[in-house]
Amino acid sequence: MIRGIYTAAMGMLAEEARVNTTANNLANVETAGFKKDTLAFSTYLKREIFRTESLTDEQNRYAIGKMESGVVLDESQAYFSQGAVVQTGREYDFALNGQGFFTVETDDGGRYYTRNGQWHRNNEGFLVDCVGNYLLTDSDEKIMISDQMRVSSDGSITQNGVLTGRIAVVEFEDQTGLRKVGDNYFAQTPFSGEPRQNFTSEVIQGSYERANVNAVREMLNLITAQRHFEITQRVITTEDQLLDAAVNRVGRL
Secondary structure: OHHHHHHHHHHHHHHHHHHHHHHHHHHOOOOOOOOOEEEEEEEEOOEEEEEEEOOOOOOEEEEEEEEOOEEEEEEEEEOOOOOOEEEOOOOOEEEEEOOOEEEEEOOOOOEEEEOOOEOEEOOOOEEEOOOOOEEEEOOOOEOEOOOOEEEOOOOEEEEOOEEEEEEOEEEOOOHHHOEEEEOOEEEOOOOOOOOEEOOOOEEEEOEEEOOOOOHHHHHHHHHHHHHHHHHHHHHHHHHHHHHHHHHHHHOOO
16 A cells, blocks of 8 residues: 555656646747657566466466556657748748757857747847847858848848858757757757758748647646546545555454
8 A cells, every 4th residue: 555655656746747848838839949848757666577376386487567666757858840830021030941950159158059030130230039149150150230131041141132141050960969958948968969060951031930839739738637646646545545444443453
């Protein structure tokens, strides 16, 4: 019975993580370029189960399967499927069709990567995001806007008929190794590898990529996780009642 309480409690922790992740996905359903999170769980205290037979004077043991005492959260990963591309007609909106990320630089020189393609011109004439960080070219330079800007599908920037640079679109050997750091940014890790130029993705000016979150599906996932959480709560209540009966009733006999 004690093991039943612990197993149910581990189930509650797993469903709590699922509820929190699903709620965060729903909260960002309108965030441009957002990539939803998915969870991976692993079994805990898996052990072999044997059957013992005594058909003769000797006992024989046969493996009949495995028993798992619970699950634990293994990791949370971003799901990098393509989001829908929405046309806005805004000069500084860019969508990425395909793999890859825009490169941004903070005031302190930090480098991050994002799929959020909604930019604007700041007071100094540079192209920045909603946080104020700078969009970079493939030569690691900030983009200065001096005239009407046109961006081709390969990211090449033309102003007043002059080619002024190319928007940096990078990819990674293993993008699932990237780490979310807030503000819709990803940071490279030893598992993702170094960024390298991406020449296959299409840059679409006057559009942006929506979050790859299906609101209806996430609502169903949220309801399912809440129901599972309530069920495991009832399991703990039942186990507690059985334990009370074993101690206070059977013990008196």
